[in-house]
Amino acid sequence: QKEVEQNSGPLSVPEGAIASLNCTYSDRGSQSFFWYRQYSGKSPELIMFIYSNGDKEDGRFTAQLNKASQYVSLLIRDSQPSDSATYLCAFTGGGNKLTFGTGTQLKVEL
Amino acid sequence: GAVVSQHPSWVICKSGTSVKIECRSLDFQATTMFWYRQFPKQSLMLMATSNEGSKATYEQGVEKDKFLINHASLTLSTLTVTSAHPEDSSFYICSAREGGWEGDVFGPGTRLTVL
Numbered sequence: 149q150k151e152v153e154q155n156s157g158p159l160s161v162p163e164g165a166i167a168s169l170n171c172t173y174s175d176r177g178s179q180s181f182f183w184y185r186q187y188s189g190k191s192p193e194l195i196m197f198i199y200s201n202g203d204k205e206d207g208r209f210t211a212q213l214n215k216a217s218q219y220v221s222l223l224i225r226d227s228q229p230s231d232s233a234t235y236l237c238a239f240t241g242g243g244n245k246l247t248f249g250t251g252t253q254l255k256v257e258l
Numbered sequence: 259g260a261v262v263s264q265h266p267s268w269v270i271c272k273s274g275t276s277v278k279i280e281c282r283s284l285d286f287q288a289t290t291m292f293w294y295r296q297f298p299k300q301s302l303m304l305m306a307t308s309n310e311g312s313k314a315t316y317e318q319g320v321e322k323d324k325f326l327i328n329h330a331s332l333t334l335s336t337l338t339v340t341s342a343h344p345e346d347s348s349f350y351i352c353s354a355r356e357g358g359w360e361g362d363v364f365g366p367g368t369r370l371t372v373l
Contacts, residue, residue: 182361191351192302194361236301244290244355246362250301 151175152249154237160255167224169252171237174218178239181213181220186234186251195235196222227256260286262354264365271342272373278338279368281352287332288354292362293325296349308335342372 153172161167169183180199184192198204198211198220210223220239224231234251241247261284271277281291290309294302306327308314314327326338335354339346349369353362 184364191364191367193364197361245292245304245307246353248302 151247152237152239154249154252156250157253158255159252160257161227163227163229163256163258165227165256167227167231167254167256169222169224169235169237169254170219171221171249172219173237173239175239175241175247176215176218177241178215178218180240181211182238182246183209183211183220183222184236184238184248185231186236188233192236224254227254229256229258232256260354260356260363262288262352262363262365264352264368266368267366268369268371270371270373273343274341276338276340277342277370278336279350279352279370281335281337281354281365283333283354283363286354286356288335289332289357290355291329291335292353292355293327293335293337294351294353296351296367302351305337339370342370344372346370347372 182197183195185195186192196211198213204211208225212221232255234253236248236251238246238248263282265280293305296302304317305320306314306316308327308329310329310332316322329335349367351367353364355362
């Protein structure tokens with residue numbers, strides 16, 4: 149079983165819609181969770197991090213963490229074409245390194 | 259916000275030569291730096307973890323004698339790909355972590371092509 153599971157997509161949403169990206173993880177000891185955005189040919193950039201169960205909002209982005217069900221999600225409201233990218237979820241467990249998922253490709257269509 | 263730079267941004271070299279990539283945290287001191295490799299359409303693969311003044315910790319399957327990492331200061335880490343071969347062609351990305359950690363900051367990456 150992979151440590152982090154993400155649907156590779158592509159996930160297509162119309163402009164202005166809500167994009168929902170999901171990630172499940174297998175390590176119950178995971179402590180911190182991150183969402184990174186990666187444009188084609190570029191390096192990842194941090195969008196949000198979340199430590200506690202529940203929702204965390206930052207502008208158009210909302211991260212949701214459910215440790216009991218071992219999933220973390222990212223909602224993007226009012227999706228824009230500039231949001232088209234690959235979204236990587238990552239977590240840290242007992243060690244100090246980040247474990248990344250394979251990413252979900254999001255396409256926001258006009 | 260925190261910024262990490264990498265140099266060079268791209269490099270083309272002949273097979274058998276060595277290539278050095280620099281990673282700098284520009285406006286903060288990084289307690290730890292990480293080196294990743296990413297092949298096309300694949301996710302990031304951690305190569306090694308680097309702490310200032312100590313030996314790097316390499317991930318399983320990464321040859322430490324081939325990928326030399328030096329972390330000379332709290333703002334600079336270098337990765338040297340020794341005797342590079344075409345299969346080493348990849349996108350190399352570093353990241354840096356501050357003490358009060360709220361997410362690693364990634365450098366822009368270095369695209370290495372070995373002919």
